[in-house]
Amino acid sequence: MTSALVVDAALVLLVLGLALWITAARAAYGAAVGFVAYGLLLTLVWVRLAAVDVAMTEAALGSGLTGLLLLGAAARLAPYEADEHRRRPGTVLRVLVGVLCAAIAAGLAAVVLLLPDPAPSQALAVAAHLPATGLGNPVTGVLMAYRAVDTLLESVVLVPALIGVWSLSTEMGWGGRPGFLTPCRSGSALPLLARVLPPFGILVGIHLVWAGADDPGGKFQGAAVLAAMWILVMVAGLREPPPVSDRLMRFLLVVGPLCFIGIGAAGIRLAGAFLAYPEAYAKPLILAIEAGLTISVTAVLGLLLAGPPVPEPQYQRQSRRRS
Amino acid sequence: MSGTTLFGLCAAALVGLGLYGLICQPGALRKILAFNLIGSGVFLLFGVIAQRGGGVLALAGTGADGDPVPQALVITGLVVAFAATAIAVTLLVRLAETSARGTLEGDEPPAPESSDARRT
Numbered sequence: 341m342t343s344a345l346v347v348d349a350a351l352v353l354l355v356l357g358l359a360l361w362i363t364a365a366r367a368a369y370g371a372a373v374g375f376v377a378y379g380l381l382l383t384l385v386w387v388r389l390a391a392v393d394v395a396m397t398e399a400a401l402g403s404g405l406t407g408l409l410l411l412g413a414a415a416r417l418a419p420y421e422a423d424e425h426r427r428r429p430g431t432v433l434r435v436l437v438g439v440l441c442a443a444i445a446a447g448l449a450a451v452v453l454l455l456p457d458p459a460p461s462q463a464l465a466v467a468a469h470l471p472a473t474g475l476g477n478p479v480t481g482v483l484m485a486y487r488a489v490d491t492l493l494e495s496v497v498l499v500p501a502l503i504g505v506w507s508l509s510t511e512m513g514w515g516g517r518p519g520f521l522t523p524c525r526s527g528s529a530l531p532l533l534a535r536v537l538p539p540f541g542i543l544v545g546i547h548l549v550w551a552g553a554d555d556p557g558g559k560f561q562g563a564a565v566l567a568a569m570w571i572l573v574m575v576a577g578l579r580e581p582p583p584v585s586d587r588l589m590r591f592l593l594v595v596g597p598l599c600f601i602g603i604g605a606a607g608i609r610l611a612g613a614f615l616a617y618p619e620a621y622a623k624p625l626i627l628a629i630e631a632g633l634t635i636s637v638t639a640v641l642g643l644l645l646a647g648p649p650v651p652e653p654q655y656q657r658q659s660r661r662r663s
Numbered sequence: 664m665s666g667t668t669l670f671g672l673c674a675a676a677l678v679g680l681g682l683y684g685l686i687c688q689p690g691a692l693r694k695i696l697a698f699n700l701i702g703s704g705v706f707l708l709f710g711v712i713a714q715r716g717g718g719v720l721a722l723a724g725t726g727a728d729g730d731p732v733p734q735a736l737v738i739t740g741l742v743v744a745f746a747a748t749a750i751a752v753t754l755l756v757r758l759a760e761t762s763a764r765g766t767l768e769g770d771e772p773p774a775p776e777s778s779d780a781r782r783t
Contacts, residue, residue, distance in 0.1 A: 348666035352673040359677055359700055363684040368692045375696060382703060385670055389710040390717060390729045397741045402703065406745055410696065413752045417692055420759050424766055427689035437686045445679025452671030452711065461716030463730040478731035479738070487735060494739045501746035505753045520756075560742055637742070644749040648757070 348388060355381050368421060372410040379403025392556035393479045396548070400564030401641075408571065409645055412520060474623030476554030483558065484626045488615040492604065495633050496597045498640040506584055509648035515585040520647025522658040523577025534576030541569035549634050553623070559630045563637035570642045577659070581646045589639065596636030600629050671711040677704030691755050691767050695748060702744050709733045709740075 358378040365371040379402045386395035429437075466478045466486065475481045483491045513519070545565035552558030573579050582589045603625050604615040611618045617625050650658075677700055684697030716730030758764070 345666055345669070348669050352669050355673055356676055356680075359680050362696055362700060363680055363688070368690055368696070371693060371696055375699065378703075382707070385673075385707065386710060388666060389670060389714045391710055391713060391734045391737070394706075394710065394734050394737050394741070397738050401741050401745050406699065406748055409745075409749055409752055410692070413692055413756055416756050417690075417759050420764050421690060423764070424690040424693075427766055429687055429689075434687050438683055441679040441683040441686075444682060445675045448675035448678055448708070449672050452668065452675055452708070455671075455712070455715060459712065459715035459718055459730075461719045461730045462732040463716055463720050463728070466731050467720065478728065479735050482731045482735035483738065487732070490736070490739050494743055497743060498746050501750055504750045508753050508757045520753075558738070560738055641745070644746060647753055 351381065351384055351388065355385065366425075367414075367418075369411070369414040369418065372407065372414045375410055376403055376407035379407060393477070393552075393558060393561070396556065396561040397564065400561055400568065404568055405564060405571075405641060405645060412645075472619060472622065473617070473626065474553075475626065477552060477556065477558070479556075480552050480558050480626075484629065485617070485622070488604070491633075492597070492600050492615065495600060495636065498637065498644075499593060499597065502593065502640050502643055505644055505648055507648075509584075509650065512651040513649045513654075515583060516649040516652050517583050517655050518581045518643060518646030518648065519650030519655055519658060520645065521571065521574045521581060523575065530572075530576045531578060534572045534578050538569040538573060541565055541572075545569065545638075549630060552630070553627065559634045560637060563634050564641060566634070566638040567641035567645075570638065571645055574642075574646065581643070584643075584649045589643075592635055592639045593643070594636065596629075596633035599632035603629055667711055667714045670707060670714075674704045674707035674711060677701070677707065680704075689766050691758075692752070694767075695751050695755070698751075699744070699748060702740075706737045706740055709737045713737075 355378065358374050358381060361374045362371045362378060365374060379398060383395045383399040383403065386392070386398055428434075463478075466482060469486075470476075470478055470481050473481050473485045475484070509516070545562045547562075548557035548565060549559050549562035550557075552562065574581050603617075607616040607618075608614050610616075681697045681700030681702075681704060684700060685694050688694055688697060710729070710733070713729035713731075713733035716733065717728050720728060
């Protein structure tokens, strides 16, 4: 028990140290590198908190994809960073803000220490009703059955987020290819990696989705891995991102939410409530929704990272300059 | 003190640290990073509550997992946080390209708004 506590304490110190680095590092690029390491350490914390599903999502999304996004932005914004340091608030203001933020942290710490015991919990209720869904993983059960409205809204909200990113293109850029992921220089090891890794990555991603019904895993974790493989191929320059006017791509972006809404609406007739599943078909219907959502979430995550579309001549120029 | 409580205190410190960075860092990208720190602190608090809620499962002898409801909410939250970060970062890059600055202050007259800046 005590050795576990020592490991936990060391983990907490590392996490807090990296958080300090992210806040205090001089260059944004260094802070973004710190954020990737921070996400990986948080993954370990989630495993220690017996939340393996969350740990997978944190590793793939919180650390991997967010890290890539922030690293790319830091590299693009580096030329404008010099004048930021001039704008730092004065010492007195910083101390004042520090004291107030410490007070907020202390308040939250007090809440953590005063949490009621025994803790209120839905765990038994979930476990009692899980057999009706035909699933073995309680987290998937919550996502797909008991709180399906949350999951539906979340999968729908990803589409407006992508529309938001796309609408930041210039007028000339509309209909072109996304411009954030320009291919790396030729002669680097990345194209080789992008040929060797994706077959395994795609297998792992699909396995995560399939196994998510009964074991830790699920569509979001699987989709994040699949999106990472797609991004790797795009960054290595083996495939160009599709133009935003591509109709097939647009269909893939919405097929998951449409499938979810369609099955949910059918539930009104067949099971008496929106998003209710008729008991005999619960498992196959959930699997169908998960498959559709995996496709859509993969496409959205990849395209969110690929950024707003740029005019075709600019895209070609960027690719040539880098290769 | 148990490991779970320790992680809870860590989460509280992360929220405080992130809030400080959000207010005191002048660069907008640093503010986005700090906001993600706050987010991870909040998610971690959820994780601590989920882990404590799993105690009833251990009492019932059916496993040592956490409460799946907060865990599922965190997974939902992580995906939405990524989408929000992507929008914020894209907005910021566009702001830097059109006005040649990476901060949010508007006290200087912005550089002449031009679509040429992007084409050159």
